[in-house]
Amino acid sequence: MSQPLAVELDRSSPVPLYYQLAQAIEGAILGGSLAPGDRFENELALAKRLNLSRPTTRRAIQELVDKGLLVRKRGVGTQVVQSPVHRPVELTSLFDDLARAGQDPTTKLLEYSVGLPTEDVARELNIGPESEVVTVRRLRLTKGEPLALMINYMPVDVAPEPAELEAHGLYQSLRTKGVHIRLARQRIGAKAADRDEAHLLDEKPKAPLLTMHRTAFDDSGKVVEYGSHVYRASRYYFDTTLVDR
Secondary structure, three states, X not given: OOOOOOOOOOOOOOOOHHHHHHHHHHHHHHHOOOOOOOEOOOHHHHHHHHOOOHHHHHHHHHHHHHOOOEXXXXXXXXXXXXXXXXXXXXXXXXXXXXXXXXXXXXXXXXEEEEEOOOHHHHHHHOOOOOOOEEEEEEEEEEOOEEEEEEEEEEEOOOOOOHHHHHHOOHHHHHHHOOOOEEEEEEEEEEEEOOHHHHHHHOOOOOOEEEEEEEEXXXXXXXXXXXXXXXXXXXXXXXXXXXXXO
């Protein structure tokens, strides 16, 4: 780190000082003022400079270590690591969210096939067992690092071409075919990585993964897509806002 991070603390605020400090550091990392690989000011120097107790400073730094934004390395000190992808739970595609966040998304198309659906897929797409579907399996990367393994099923008549899916996100590709996603039903959960998922996502077998299953509907209420995705828990999290009604 070339120069100390400027931090303004409101000591009259009911918000704990450790939390204010953690938020300021997180904002600098997510905003690009602190880049991956930068060495962070040591705990003692930071506490002295900001006139904070060492436990307060230690707690703020630990918050960011727990979030995966900082890492402590023996003999090196505290360093900034590549920030995890923060994604709001909204009706958007992962590719679009990553592009807006400046994460340089790329896609590796692993499978593009046409065939009859399984019973579960037919039920989710609300089609008969004799209706052909396109199965798409993709690996999504951000800044060259694997982030998500995605499997999507679509009726043949709406499915984008393979080249389109490698260059753009699924929802953008659907829009070019005149399909507009109006509503989606989504389930978020967790699982342990199997051997294939671990290999593709650069994780250890049985590492924790976030899961998302989504069924999407167009303006007319027709199901146009069913997806089953897994995300690296070490590099990805969902964000929601709760409102008391």
